[in-house]
Amino acid sequence: MVVNYSKWDALELSDDSDIEVHPNVDKRSFIRAKQNQIHQQRHQRRHQIDTLRYERIINDGLLQRIDKLLDSLQAHAQQATAPGQNPDEFMMQALMDCAGDGDDDDVLPKPPQGVHTQTEEPRYSVMLASLVDQVKKEVGDKPQDWFQSYVKGVEGHKKKVIGLQIELNQKLADLEREEGKKITSDSIHTGFSVSSVAKEKEKAKSAPTPKSETVEVLNPGALKKDSLRRMDSVGQSSGAEADVDEPVPKTSGNVEDEDDEEHIEPSELGKSFAKIKMGDYKKCLQFISENHAVVAERETDGLLVQAFNAQMDGKPEVAKQCVHQALLLQYCRSLGRDGVGLFFKRITTPGHQAQKVFQDDVNSTYARIRSRCTELVKEKESNGKTTETEQIQLHAVDPNTSIHINIPSESPSEEVEVKAREIFETFPPGLQRALESGELAKVNEVLGKMSVEEAEEVVEKLGEGGMLSVEQGVIDGTTEEGRERLKGLEEKARAEKLAEEAAARNGDTNEVGVAGVDE
Numbered sequence: 001m002v003v004n005y006s007k008w009d010a011l012e013l014s015d016d017s018d019i020e021v022h023p024n025v026d027k028r029s030f031i032r033a034k035q036n037q038i039h040q041q042r043h044q045r046r047h048q049i050d051t052l053r054y055e056r057i058i059n060d061g062l063l064q065r066i067d068k069l070l071d072s073l074q075a076h077a078q079q080a081t082a083p084g085q086n087p088d089e090f091m092m093q094a095l096m097d098c099a100g101d102g103d104d105d106d107v108l109p110k111p112p113q114g115v116h117t118q119t120e121e122p123r124y125s126v127m128l129a130s131l132v133d134q135v136k137k138e139v140g141d142k143p144q145d146w147f148q149s150y151v152k153g154v155e156g157h158k159k160k161v162i163g164l165q166i167e168l169n170q171k172l173a174d175l176e177r178e179e180g181k182k183i184t185s186d187s188i189h190t191g192f193s194v195s196s197v198a199k200e201k202e203k204a205k206s207a208p209t210p211k212s213e214t215v216e217v218l219n220p221g222a223l224k225k226d227s228l229r230r231m232d233s234v235g236q237s238s239g240a241e242a243d244v245d246e247p248v249p250k251t252s253g254n255v256e257d258e259d260d261e262e263h264i265e266p267s268e269l270g271k272s273f274a275k276i277k278m279g280d281y282k283k284c285l286q287f288i289s290e291n292h293a294v295v296a297e298r299e300t301d302g303l304l305v306q307a308f309n310a311q312m313d314g315k316p317e318v319a320k321q322c323v324h325q326a327l328l329l330q331y332c333r334s335l336g337r338d339g340v341g342l343f344f345k346r347i348t349t350p351g352h353q354a355q356k357v358f359q360d361d362v363n364s365t366y367a368r369i370r371s372r373c374t375e376l377v378k379e380k381e382s383n384g385k386t387t388e389t390e391q392i393q394l395h396a397v398d399p400n401t402s403i404h405i406n407i408p409s410e411s412p413s414e415e416v417e418v419k420a421r422e423i424f425e426t427f428p429p430g431l432q433r434a435l436e437s438g439e440l441a442k443v444n445e446v447l448g449k450m451s452v453e454e455a456e457e458v459v460e461k462l463g464e465g466g467m468l469s470v471e472q473g474v475i476d477g478t479t480e481e482g483r484e485r486l487k488g489l490e491e492k493a494r495a496e497k498l499a500e501e502a503a504a505r506n507g508d509t510n511e512v513g514v515a516g517v518d519e
Contacts, residue, residue, distance in 0.1 A: 002017050011183045027346045032235050032476045042184070050112045052172040057109055058121075065124055066131070068098035073151055098128070105338070131157050135517055154439055264303030269294050274303055278324045286345045288332065295333050295340070300326045307366070311373040323366045331358065391448045393453030394440060394468070404469045420465035431458065435467065 021030045028242065072094040079090070108121045122130075135153030139146065233280045273294050276283050288294060303326035346354035394403055408420035424432065434442040447455045454483040462468050 008183075010181055021247055039271045042179075047114060049175050049179065051115050052168055052175070054109075054111050054115050056165065056168055059168070061108070061124060061160055063125060063158065063161055063165075065098060065128055066154065066161070067096060069128060070151065070154055071099045071160070073131070073147075073154070077147065087150070090147075090152065091136075095125070095128055095132065137317065166479055264298070264301050264305050266299055266306055268298040270302050271306075272328075273299075274306065274322050276325065278451075281344055281348055284325075285327060285340070288340055295329050299334065300330045300333070303329070304369075308369055308373065311369055312376070316370070319369065320362070320366045323369065324362050327358070327362055327365060392450070392452055392459060393444045393447060394459070403440055405435055405440065405443070406467050406469060407436055407438075408465065408467070416466070420467065423461050423465040424467070426461070427458065 017032060019027065019034075021027050038198075064126045076090070076094065098100050106123045106125050108123065111117075111121070131154070135150055135157065138153050139149040269291055273284075273287055276287065279344070293299075303322045307319040307322035307326065310316075310322060328343075335342050342352075346352050347358060408417050408424050410421070412418045427435070428446075431443070431446050434446045447458065450458070
């Protein structure tokens with residue numbers, strides 16, 4: 001294989017052996033001075049390259065504006081030939097017509113570091129005005145045909161700029177060719193870079209589980225249900241896990257949306273901007289000019305959310321206004337650095353196509369929000385009925401009685417107490433703690449966390465073990481409520497006594513009547 005070493009011919013190396021100096025001159029100082037000279041020339045050459053490239057960009061921009069000026073002069077040629085036309089006013093109007101859309105278009109690009117640092121670069125409009133002044137001096141005060149004189153003068157300056165560009169490009173090409181002759185340390189760069197990442201080996205597929213023979217029954221779920229460990233209607237085990245201190249399990253009717261997404265809403269600045277009426281673009285432009293932060297993307301999203309909420313609340317006018325203001329901010333942001341001025345310039349121009357495009361976008365966006373809100377309202381109405389969970393609770397039927405809880409002893413002596421203790425120990429720990437507290441409210445709280453079948457089984461076992469008993473309540477006669485209850489009980493007892501006496505009298509009368517018939 002033949003290796004081409006010609007690319008190394010341009011490599012610039014310093015060789016001390018081939019340098020011969022006068023005996024009275026220090027060789028090291030001479031070499032150091034030579035190196036400094038090479039570096040200084042290289043630095044000056046690169047500075048000239050940057051300067052010429054920057055001047056070429058400025059000249060290109062100036063040529064574009066000179067072409068616009070010539071086009072404006074040709075477009076108003078008939079107006080220039082009108083009698084009484086002032087040349088100064090005509091040229092000023094031509095300069096205004098060829099001006100850019102905004103201040104950013106008039107400013108010269110930022111120069112590279114170290115280029116034209118001592119002088120302040122003028123704007124393109126100032127350069128054009130200076131060119132027109134030079135043409136005016138060249139034409140004189142009273143030319144025969146001032147319009148054609150001005151056109152020829154501007155075209156002459158255009159040729160000068162073009163000639164200057166040709167010389168500049170030739171000089172720039174020579175400098176770049178000289179710069180590329182030598183390979184220096186600054187020319188070193190990364191040609192290519194390759195990196196590889198070791199991928200994880202694919203996990204071995206799990207072996208298929210062998211099929212097991214099962215007995216087919218009518219109710220397969222019954223085989224999986226253990227005592228006090230069945231699944232309730234919402235799929236949660238509510239027996240052993242039920243406890244007094246645990247929260248009530250969430251069902252499909254009370255589960256709330258717990259997404260961690262950030263709550264999007266407009267700021268106070270965005271809400272103030274949304275209150276501006278549609279079509280009042282002058283006030284909108286003034287508001288954005290004073291508060292440029294309102295153009296942020298989060299304000300657009302917040303206003304669209306506010307429009308959705310307003311439509312859900314039955315406020316279509318407010319919703320459409322929020323959509324209008326949100327899309328206005330979106331257009332200003334998407335049109336670039338000078339998007340605000342460009343948008344309002346187009347939207348306020350009579351008959352401009354931008355007006356129809358913007359209004360169509362507003363109408364279509366609002367239509368989508370309106371249709372979505374209508375669908376949500378219909379879904380809400382169809383699914384508005386909430387499901388209630390059935391529960392088993394213990395309450396005394398007679399208000400004069402109360403349910404008392406009896407806990408079997410840990411060391412029973414009789415057979416009945418032994419059986420009751422065995423039943424008690426089969427209960428879940430949470431239910432045991434609730435029974436040991438002796439409070440019926442805590443027992444009901446645990447029963448409320450169970451399914452209906454489990455709660456019925458627990459109540460049945462409580463009855464079998466004699467852990468629930470109904471006792472007569474004590475009435476406090478010192479309180480007004482107690483006195484009323486006592487009075488009611490006395491009246492009830494008196495009425496029952498009178499009913500018994502009346503029944504007894506009716507029985508005696510019937511016996512006397514029968515005896516008389518027999519005689």
